[in-house]
Amino acid sequence: MLHKNEVNLSTADLDQSNGGITKKLKMYSKDKKTNEDKLELSDDFVNNEFRDTFRKIFCNESVEGTEEIYVYHDDKKRKYTVRNNEDNKSIENENQLKLGSVVGSPFKVGVLHDVFDKSFLCELKEELGNLEWRHRSNDLYDFYQTDDLTVTCGEHVKNVQKLYGYLSSDDFISFMETISNTKLVRNRLDLAAQQYKHGGYLLCHDDSITGEKLRRKIAYILYLVEEDWNESDGGCLGLFSKDENNQPISVVKKLVPNFNTLAFFVTGKSSYHEVQEVLRKDGINRWSVTGWFYENVENTEELLKNEFPSEFTSIYDIIPKSHPLQSISLGFDTLPDEIKDGSDLLGYFINKDYLDGTSQQRILDNFLENSSIELKKFLKDNIYKELVKQLCSSENFASVWKKYPVLPPIVRKYYLIDENKYPTRDSKKGTDVADAVLKFFKSTEFSNYLTSITNLDFVKSSQEVRMFNKGCYTLIHDKVIEPEGLDVVFSFMGLKDSTDGSESKGETQWNSEKWDGGTHYIFEEDELLTIEPDHNTLSLVFRTEETKRFVKMVKSDSQFPRCEINMVFIEQ
Template sequence: MNCKRQRDDGENAEKGKKRKKREERVKLSPLLEDEDVKKGVKEAWSHRAQYSHGGLELDCHPFPHCIIRNFIQSDSFTENLQRELLDLNFHEKSNDLYKFNQSDDLKKRKEPHITGLRAALFGRFRSWLGEVLGVELEPTVDVSCAKYQYTDVLLCHDDELEGRRVAFILYLVPPWESSDGGTLDLFSTDDHFQPHSVVKSLVPSWNTLVLFEVSPVSFHQETLLLEWLNPLYLDVDYQSQVQQEFEDSSEIQLKNFLKEEKFKEVSEALRSTDVQWTKQGPPNRRCYEVASLVSFPQCVSACWELLCSEAFFLLLSNFTGLRLHYLSPSDEDEEEEKDQEYEEEREATGSSGDTPSANKNNKEPSTPLCVGELRRWAHGSYTLLHDGDASKAEYALDLLLPLSCPDWQTEFGGFTSYVANEEDEELLMVYPEENSLALVYRDKETLKFVKHINHRSSTLPIGDSCRRAVYDFSFVYYE
């Protein structure tokens, strides 16, 4: 029996050797093993800055992308990899957007060099990407080979699909010039996030990998958000946590929302005598002051524009799960994907007929809608409910961003109270809190008012003045 076991072990060892021959281990660029490089890329990516080291270059204009030259160390490996790829069966892909030939998914291919590359992409490279982006990437990696020949084309598009975080291209091309075409053109976007013009063209080069992040928060207006917001709230994973909490309670407060220096700058500017304030009435409805837009100091105007920007609409969509902008994901997107799959299946089988959602009304992209005020509150300020408020109530997301209220006490009043229509019981009270962004979703049966600010508020001086004033940006966003 001992001899038999030894023979079996030998046979197993031989089989193991054969299995190993099915995969050629690939060595990737040593830059991916360099901890200093990894740290530099991670920091630059998070701050949307530039970084370069050796054959690695990170640029965030017009959106974050990274170029890694000599991605695979071995010339013989890349040559054999190219040979294996060219021996695959390719299928012609052609429509209004593209014309090229594409292989099947490479997940199940057994060729040794394809298998080796796949193992590296799914393993070491995916781990490196996860560390650089600061997220836990799913193990799923879609990989195929595209072959472009004379007159082939892939026109302007985005790579956003549900669940996709990173897209990459590994070029295995002969010596290439820009005049040959085939450049990877990166577009700037306009105020509506539509492609505007090519600001950078990358010429394909042998053994070069280009990657870029695909994310709902890659608005191409991120510079505005990065300038103003606490970086914590731009983290995709943290946004998911915020959304979960908001969906559980329909309200949330995001503390230290603006960067400290920006918040202080706006707070100080609001106390400037240059700002023009107008008292709001009538007294049986409201009593507070609203700032004139034309009198805003520059930093206040910039903050106002931030809260009105399309980038901010998309950010709020991520915080709340509401569809406040036509680019934010919705339940309809899943239905559209099913329709597309149905259509592809129908074309493949030669059948005809409407798609499952063909009878639904096609919605045109809607323009983000919000209304806002910059308000000043002091002793004697308030708002009151009115008999006609219930008939005008809509589903909406309320935003409050208070300023200049570091020592505000609950007994001063000045809190926003939410109540059910025709009921006295308060559902929620939102108190003024310095640099804390409050988000509250209300339905048609929910009304709100601001509680009268009493004389106790004037006991806390600001500078040489004993008149206590609180400011807030108040916005309402609609789906």
């Protein structure tokens, strides 16, 4: 998939989930009599038996677990053994060294262990630390990255050049071809370094990019994390299962980064993965050097055609269906009695400060000038409190929202309201405020109010009630095009920790600086507008088809979810 804002970095961040380094293998050659600075694979790796064993496992579709390849030397003889890491059997020989691993499912991931001498990697990391790092942040990711390391030169980056020279050499590319059973081009390798700080991440994607003559074939990563890095530090590689349409479903395997391992996989339909949010808070970042090997391609058009099902958006109901506007008083038996009696409908729901003529003219002038406006404290206070109680309180939360997020994660991850389960009519009060608010927002009466403050005339609208918890987001996708219209989004939220089953007291204001979760509007590469989550706020934004929007991923530091009623009103 070609993501509009994807940068040139490897998104393969992978490693073994079952522990750290067993023993050190020296792969950094320092033969002072010949070539003092030459990098090369040790004989254990280039041995035909290792290469053949690794390839057979890597290309065996029946392998689902993780297979590990060990070597030990006895009387000058080299012996290789294969072990499933899920077996509880102890290692037969304590002198065995783990050379390689292959993760079988949901797609093959190869890992070479203890690839280089530690002193070389320390020098490499020091050089990288002295380079310029750029903050990369959009809908898909948030991390720091160097410029293209393939063109970096000078004495101050001699180890960077050494690494690039070796990885792009015919010897190493031939080795990669052998163990992965692929055919790779020479003289083309991408190389860059990344740091993921606390809160950094890279969301679901597949690394597959195809050009006119070349396409990414193998994504690789060299881990430079601290040797004590573990799963609780975050930054794991999440591997996604996929459905019958070859689209990702959820993470079914997590691989923890380990220092001095080189990991790789073949890109394509099955390689959906993410770098999970880094949780470590001691100032130690998740370091890596990443890139891709390439292959020649023919019939590029056919490759791109088969990447997504033609009915992609309709299969997953990605764009909510629009429906004709309807009067709120017709056929809604759960409405408050006051509304049925014909009393002032707008005055029942909306803060009176937004209803007089002078205020509406002020709103209209502002909207015409900026094509957007935010109306704080939009609903009357009693209505808003009851809405939050019904949809966000701890006693109702689990039953109100669906258990699983919407699919697919290459486009979105958030939770929808379960319209069959949220609180029904209160027999004592005779009112279901949540139901009434939702019906009001898609009524002709509310549409007419919008017309008075925007000068736009609407005939239909869509509505989606959604909740963004930790790790939730939406992404821009070249196959998903929202219809042009007026985005009308009502933002609301409850108390912090409202999903843990307790009536927790504390902060109730959204901290956008630490938690993200804002809605961003962009045109091509320019950011036009950001709307931050807030209590009881109605935002209006007129959006053309060329303008895209996304919700930035909600960070793990967030103390409570944010919710919204997301609507698009469409003109004739």
